[in-house]
Amino acid sequence: FDNEDNNQGQCDNLCSIDVNEIDVSKFISGTSEEKKEIALLFDKTFHEYGLIRLINTNLTSKLIDKAKEFFSLDSEIKMKYYLNRTHLDTPGYKPLGFESVGNYGGEKQTSSVDSTEAFFTYFKSQSKQLNFSIDTLPEEFHNVIPEYIFQSRKLISIVHNIADLALELDENTFDRNYTSDNASFSLRLTRYLPTKDQEEEELAFGEHQDYLGFTLLQNDNVPGLEVNMNGKWFRVDPKANSLLLLGGQLIERWTNNYWISILHRVATVKQLRYSALIFSGPDLNTLIETLPCKNCTLTKSKYAPVTVQEHLKQKEMATLHH
Ligand SMILES: O=C(O)CCC(=O)C(=O)O
Numbered sequence: 001f002d003n004e005d006n007n008q009g010q011c012d013n014l015c016s017i018d019v020n021e022i023d024v025s026k027f028i029s030g031t032s033e034e035k036k037e038i039a040l041l042f043d044k045t046f047h048e049y050g051l052i053r054l055i056n057t058n059l060t061s062k063l064i065d066k067a068k069e070f071f072s073l074d075s076e077i078k079m080k081y082y083l084n085r086t087h088l089d090t091p092g093y094k095p096l097g098f099e100s101v102g103n104y105g106g107e108k109q110t111s112s113v114d115s116t117e118a119f120f121t122y123f124k125s126q127s128k129q130l131n132f133s134i135d136t137l138p139e140e141f142h143n144v145i146p147e148y149i150f151q152s153r154k155l156i157s158i159v160h161n162i163a164d165l166a167l168e169l170d171e172n173t174f175d176r177n178y179t180s181d182n183a184s185f186s187l188r189l190t191r192y193l194p195t196k197d198q199e200e201e202e203l204a205f206g207e208h209q210d211y212l213g214f215t216l217l218q219n220d221n222v223p224g225l226e227v228n229m230n231g232k233w234f235r236v237d238p239k240a241n242s243l244l245l246l247g248g249q250l251i252e253r254w255t256n257n258y259w260i261s262i263l264h265r266v267a268t269v270k271q272l273r274y275s276a277l278i279f280s281g282p283d284l285n286t287l288i289e290t291l292p293c294k295n296c297t298l299t300k301s302k303y304a305p306v307t308v309q310e311h312l313k314q315k316e317m318a319t320l321h322h
């Protein structure tokens, strides 16, 4: 990690940060020595920063291309897919102004006019069997969403393998919690509208930590993502053909704060901006308590054990109070 432009002392607003990278295909085909080396970098990076870049993965940018097509449809057409919050198994569209995203507090306010729209797909098991019918998806997504779900589930498993190795835990420690039909994965496609030449910098998505396990974040080549490290905000510049990996709050709880769940937010920018996020969550009845890893157990557990379901309930309450 480097603060790229720090030396010149002239980052015009925030400095950008250079994110450590892991070559996933090298992990898959690597010797056990190479795997260990990658796990070591993963461990160090999640301990110090909580953010890593993945390259050479099985995920392509096809989904983002299709998201651009879908979001450019007339609002009337998109509204046919309106998200029904009581039927979360059915994928759906959240229009502009539906709810203010991520107004979680923090020093900076989110834009007063909600400037994001999204398409949500909740999914569960790791099989090719989907928990929704393909017909409920807009045509643009018929091929790409099932494929993305399947491939991202595979990638999350590999991330879990790296995490097991990094914490010197038994094989399958992480992934075995994500296998029942009760696991809570979701795909969120988002379009952020550009700023309207305002003087004042605003946020499109307020500062927050993700709630659950690991998050895969794919952007198009547009800036906007900002992360907080040791109290200071940095820009994360986009990089083609890569994904970012973040840990949610359960990663912090599982590791007793040895690994970091990074605080992040999205600034409004001058271009349209798209992102595809996969949030991975263990089975709802999994009890999250400190894992038996050496660095996790150096101090007494900072958290009481909690089930994923209880944790989610507490989070929903917390956002309601903002
Ligand atoms: O769109 C992005 O780049 C990040 C959005 C985000 O952090 C989230 O949806 O949790």
Ligand SMILES: [Fe+2]
Residues within 6 Å of the ligand: 208, 209, 210, 264
């Ligand atoms: Fe997030």
